[in-house]
Amino acid sequence: MPLSSVARLLSWCSDTDFLVQFYIIITSPPDQVADFWRQHPGELTMVVTLIATVLSVTTATLFTISVKEALRFRMSQPISLVELSAGVALAKGSVILRPAYLRLTILTLFVFGVLRLLTAGWTTLLTPTYFLWPVEMRGSELDITGTAFSTLLSEEFKKQGLAAIQDNSFEILDVGGMLSGVSAAGYTFGLPATFNFNGAKYDVSTQGIVPTIEDYSGSDGVPGVNGTRLGFSGGHVAVNTKVIPGSHPKVPIPQGFSRNYSMLQQGLTANVNCQAIASSQTQYLWDTNDSRIVYANAAAANNSIAGLRLWNVTTDCGANTSTAQEYVTIADASGNVNPTANGFLPSIVCPWPMNINQSYTSLAILSQGFYKYKFLDPSVCEVMPLLTTVRANYSDGLISSEVISSAPFRSEHLPLLLLVAGVVQYQSVSSQTLTSSAIGDALYSIYSSTTNTSIDDSLGNQTQDYWRGIVEFSATIRFLRSGYMVVGSFPNNTIPDDLSSPVNGTMYITTIGWTQRSVTYLLAVLPITAITIFTFACALYSIFKARKDQGGNRITFDASNILHLIMASVAGGLTLQDFDKDGILANEGVKVKLHDDGAQKLFVTDNQPSLAASEEKLV
Template structure:
């Protein structure tokens, strides 16, 4: 560009006529376009061309060379006061000085394809990773995010908004780029108007082309939903990191343990648990409460159970102290291992589940009228005496079991003169198939006479059960998951070698709960019985559930004693579970932390909007490039932007539009469908491109 031309581009007007100056400024704004070098020097039928002629006649001349700015009139008054003179316009053949690859013709499709492809690849890669498995933040960052969740949400939303803004901008450019390319071959005025509205994006208000209207609505929804999709994808939230767990516990079905119990009956009995026998009443009451859908929790030895213990050995993730055998207590070792894949921070909820061996009892109770002449026979023996000048009664139950030739006596208890007591005794029964069961006989007297003589048939069973461990920090303050809830057991096997021991614990608890004023088990049974008086089978259900709960607790205590350090109960005085008595167990550890994971119920919708926008943008560019092929456009057309109102005005004022358009108050939509226009050089190959009626361009 010549120095003389650059000099005259500087605006220097000395007292021009006011009306001509206004016209010049108006035209400088209205005619701003990238085609200054090709601007025609002729009048058109437009009002803008008429104003241009007026300006030329007034002695002013305007010119422009820029894509974005039009030149202003330049005047310089001579020293002798002559009429101002103006510099000539730049040459028509002068092209923009910027590199060709930076022109919109090349830059827009390249940017759209690269950026939207990256968005698709990155979003779906991240989505695939986080839906297949959770991705956790480092422990330190997770704690920071948890403590500043609102700030993190704001930052992520801003990032999502920025990504959506870039995606939307490129989506808009792809449509406008395609429209600019197809203008060379000719399109309807309706196509131009509709395409620019879709690019905004904005729905179409007419149904001239129903397909376009529906597509515009879908694209508008998709573009405006991108932020929601990106935020849902990128926002870190609470997730669970699962890790497998393996370990072992005492196998009560192993032949070695069976022999151990049978050979040490004098040791493995209720006397072993004399310190914790009173807890049996709470265990029975918890089981009854659960049966009648009443919330109840049993707390024992650092653990809390719903329903009952289910006869399982509670799994601890750290050594805990057990005081079952002595006041000093011994620790219970950790016999499980967590195979962690990622570290999780402390202070977040932790839970795990294990498949373990449990114990239960099938208990069936029935009221029977028994006396000294029935089989089994029953007789209450009592003796009134005085103790420290207070009358007391020493009482016991005498029973002759069906398979016994002599009577069996319950342990004598001190009670009131009215014999307010609840008695129990068990009779072993050999079944026809060779199996064993126990008939537990319970009888109340005095204030417990409502507990009629009942025979409960008991079948001890070993089973498998899924046990859930939870830290439940909203209820308990525990350093490890200690809240236990088990599933319904399955895979039952009879375990008669445990029957005598379990029932001895039940009967010891019944006797320990007896006093001169009453019986704790009897009080519990009467309490439940009074609340379900309308059920004729209530007493049988209460006694059956109570018995089951106590028997399950007895085996849980037995497992704890055989697992803790220093028990000395194994052969040779060992305290470690021998390999032959071990049962392998496994489970799943679940630790809560902060990270990313896509929920299955919303996964399908997270990336619908961003993906739809990216795919449409890419397809538009690909289809445009494929349809145009190697067809070359005039280089000046490369800069035309149908989304820029100044470019539209400039192209319309080029002089090629001779079609009379419908007035504003009439239906302009339908008529615009029939107006076909092209963007071509108006006056020869070297002239400025502008809108030309299709009929005139042929």
């Protein structure tokens, strides 16, 4: 093969290797091909192995050709027989084991091993694997932390006629808030902790977020004229999260087999601390003693109401401000109640701290259980809402979140705090019926379903988790974010800039293809890279020598061919010592060079004149 052709072939092969390496780092096959590969793994393995074998043979062949060419040029200069032997071993993919020549031994062993690893290297590089393709995403959502939203919320209060946290306008709430509390409370005991709202599925609790991914936005319904903002009762939440082009915008993003998302967005949670009210803590002024029978009918038939008791529960919410809440429960004509079948759980919410030295940062929930819920002693739960930044994970149809950072409410968040308090108050009051409380039943069910701990041991924790779930769901998802981001809430479904908060994160596409992120790929590249470097080195050496000789060296000689070596040795009259130990050592050090006398190629020793020169001398 002409030297110029070999050089062009090696150059093309090198460029191809580079393009292949670049290509496999940034791409995956079309979706149809990826689906086929996933469904036919056996056929994929067979094809990859065949291609890897062909590439391995091609790479080894190019290496052999380059070594032969380099060795041919090297033999035009004096070279020891042991070096010639090592060169022949390299060209044939063999080894020499001569401890006296450790450098040559290591070189041949290294090349021998690398050549054997070529197939494994190519197979590793060419075999597609499942990996996550990251894609950056950005968008926006409702910002509930600024003064602009507080102003808007105050205007909505006036528009809806909300004058106090006990206002009946909060009745639009359904059981979603209670389910959120039950989910959060039951999670501590390892109970199932997922629930659905507006078509979206949440894990443990909402953490006060709204879906920012279209596939997880839930319902596709369009709310009515009065079904947005504080009147929200369900509908499609507008999402404007977009994909940001990466460093290779021309590379198409695959559809993939599945897509997961990790987004940084706003949330709202609460630190809740519940403790029993001791008799010495008179500052709470919790009074449940004011009750009377307001209806009695001794002649009432079975399953009919024989009596009703009116409760007037009061407490002091600070600054000597008395707050009262009335309840009505069932009783018999004598005013007695079945303590195992009926339950009463009154609650009052104070929309400011019980400590009057603080302002607009928390709220207090006072409650006490009776009859069936007598295990719930008089208690006060201090609820401190927190504005948070959360990492929301969207995976397998489920939304889960973790808090990254948090900050307490400030004075400008008073409308938001009042809304939280109002929602919690409505949830606590509306859950109490004539015979039982949905909150009390939920807590009792959670407690009684566990066997690893007693009710008393975890009472405080469960109550805290319950109210935290209520705050996160009802005060953010139900009224605020979903209500203000549902289609129709703003003109053109676009949130104004002063009410907008950025959302950013990453979409992870599960697909099949190639990626450079694994250490395995680095190990696979090593043998291919080593052989490529050797091939280039030999080719460059040959090109350099060819230019230096100005094309004068046109010897057709294959050093890896034993017949060529024998012919050259015989033609040059090469005389060597015997096969004893000393003879072999002496022969290895003999320096020869290849001389071209036309059709005759001969080895001459370093100090031996060529055959042509000898003939001229004889003449």
